[in-house]
Amino acid sequence: MSAQVKGWCPSAHRPMMSGDGLLVRVKLQKARLDADEVQTLCELAETFGNGMIDITSRANLQIRGVSDGTYPNLLDRLIAKGLVDADPEKEAGRRVTVQPFWRAGDLTDRLATALEHMVLPDLPDKMGIVIDTGPERLLSTVSGDFRLETDAAGNLILRAAGALAGRPISENDAPEALADLIAWFLATSGAHAGRMVRHLRQTALPPEWQTRLPRHEADRPDPGPAYGAHLYGVPFGQTDAAALRALMTTSKASHLRVTPWRMLFLEDARLVDVPGFFSTPNPLLGVAACPGAPACAQATVDTRDLARSLAGRTRGRLHVSGCDKGCALRTPAATTLVGRDGRFDLVQDGTPADTPTKRGLTQAEVLELFC
Ligand code: SF4
Known part of the structure; x- marks a missing residue:
């Protein structure tokens, strides 16, 4: 193939x-x-x-x-x-992202096991399920359309991405509740929108699906000792x-x-x-940079060497993108450099698709600007 x-x-x-x-x-x-x-x-x-x-x-x-x-x-x-x-269909059904610090037999582990056996209907390709039911809510910035979370008291809720609150459910009912929310999404033509967040901009979610707020989100851990083991940062x-x-x-x-x-x-x-790995925090780990040229055919610039040179030197978060698609980071960054025709455009406080404040910079001009 x-x-x-x-x-x-x-x-x-x-x-x-x-x-x-x-x-x-x-x-x-x-x-x-x-x-x-x-x-x-x-x-x-x-x-x-x-x-x-x-x-x-x-x-x-x-x-x-x-x-x-x-x-x-x-x-x-x-x-x-x-x-x-x-089975390609079963493989395609693997749509679950779990909070990675789960322990054997805990709620996250049990829910993930229950969902492994669930047969999902045909959904838009990028849709996913997030299980964020550990002692802290850690995955709030991770992409996912159907979100199993807990409220401030530790009770399980199912929340549609884009809604502030979710619906309280029991653990045993989780697969059925998920099936219900998926059925609502499909019945209300959500597949045309492709993602839950986009769908909820046009279609009202029934009130019973948004009665309980999730617990506050926690900061994700840094490289180093964490949760009884070790975390290693991987640049880019x-x-x-x-x-x-x-x-x-x-x-x-x-x-x-x-x-x-x-x-x-x-x-x-x-x-x-x-x-190649960082066992302590490092400015490079906060930099987003897609593979750029030559790894991606859409790119006309090298991204990662420039990102390495600029790590820790720019105001706020740095994103170096090979083109305006912005694969490495979907959210705005304080400083974004976007490859175009072998040069770079500079976007401040935006995404690669936003209007640049400077255009057509060479790599040397970019380095001069920040170094
Ligand atoms: S942002 Fe553009 S250049 Fe970078 S990986 Fe995506 S498509 Fe390729």
């Missing part, structure tokens, strides 16, 4: 072509892999791809640089190793297989959990210093 179509999320069964080859996304169950599975993934990334592995904003992993010729073998191996479901959310293998081996981690914040959570691990 060769998948060249854009405009949807890549998966293992529907890889997407990028500048450096096909992207093959591996959707993780409960955001977790054991050490052997990580080694397998690294080996497959090196054998069938270019060795680069992305961490996605929904806590999945993505093998880059796969060719049409190697893709069928890669898919077979991923299925054989149990990392991908052989991209690593290579050799570095990831070294991190797992050196730290002697039993399991890897992938977070939606470009950080990896290592269980039963020693704190180690491995090139």
Whole structure:
């Protein structure tokens, strides 16, 4: 199979072509892999791809640089190793992002297990379910349309993204309540809007679905010790297989959990210093930069070298985007540099799609501006 179509999320069964080859996304169950599975993934990334592995904003992993010729073998191996479901429809149904610090048997774990067995109707490709039911609400900025959360008293609620409040539900009723909310979305032509937030701008959610506020959101943790283990920051959310293998081996981690914040959570691990990962906060971890040229065919500029040079030197958050699509960050940043025709436009307090305050800057002119 060769998948060249854009405009949807890549998966293992529907890889997407990028500048450096096909992207093959591996959707993780409960955001977790054991050490052997990580080694397998690294080996497959090196054998069938270019060795680069992305961490996605929904806590999945993505093998880059796969060719049409190697893709069928890669898919077979991923299925054989149990990392991908052989059934494309079941694989497409893996839409859940979990709070990554769940513990065995806790509410998040139980809900994720219950939803794994749920057969979802056909939904727009980018729609997702978020389970954010740990002791703190951590995933409020993570994309997801149907959100299982808790209120201030710790009671479970189901909230439609875009609504301030949700509906109290019992744990046993969670799959049925989710099915009801999905049914409402589809029955009210939500599929035309494509996402719940857009749909709610045009269509009123019934009042019974918005009676209970979620608990306050907490700050996401920084790299370092957290939740009884260690968090490692990954610049730009991209690593290579050799570095990831070294991190797992050196730290002697039993399991890897992938977070939606470009950080990896290592269980039963020693704190180690491995090139390519940050075990303490670093300005580079706050910088958003897509792969740029040559990895993405839409880009006319290199993004990440410039982002490295500017990390910590700009006012507020920095976003370097290869074009005005802004894949690396959907929300506004204080400083955004947008590639266009081999040069950069500067947007202040906006997104790559907003009107620039300066246009056509060379890389040297950008560096002069901030360094
Ligand atoms: S923002 Fe543009 S250049 Fe960057 S990855 Fe997305 S499409 Fe490619």
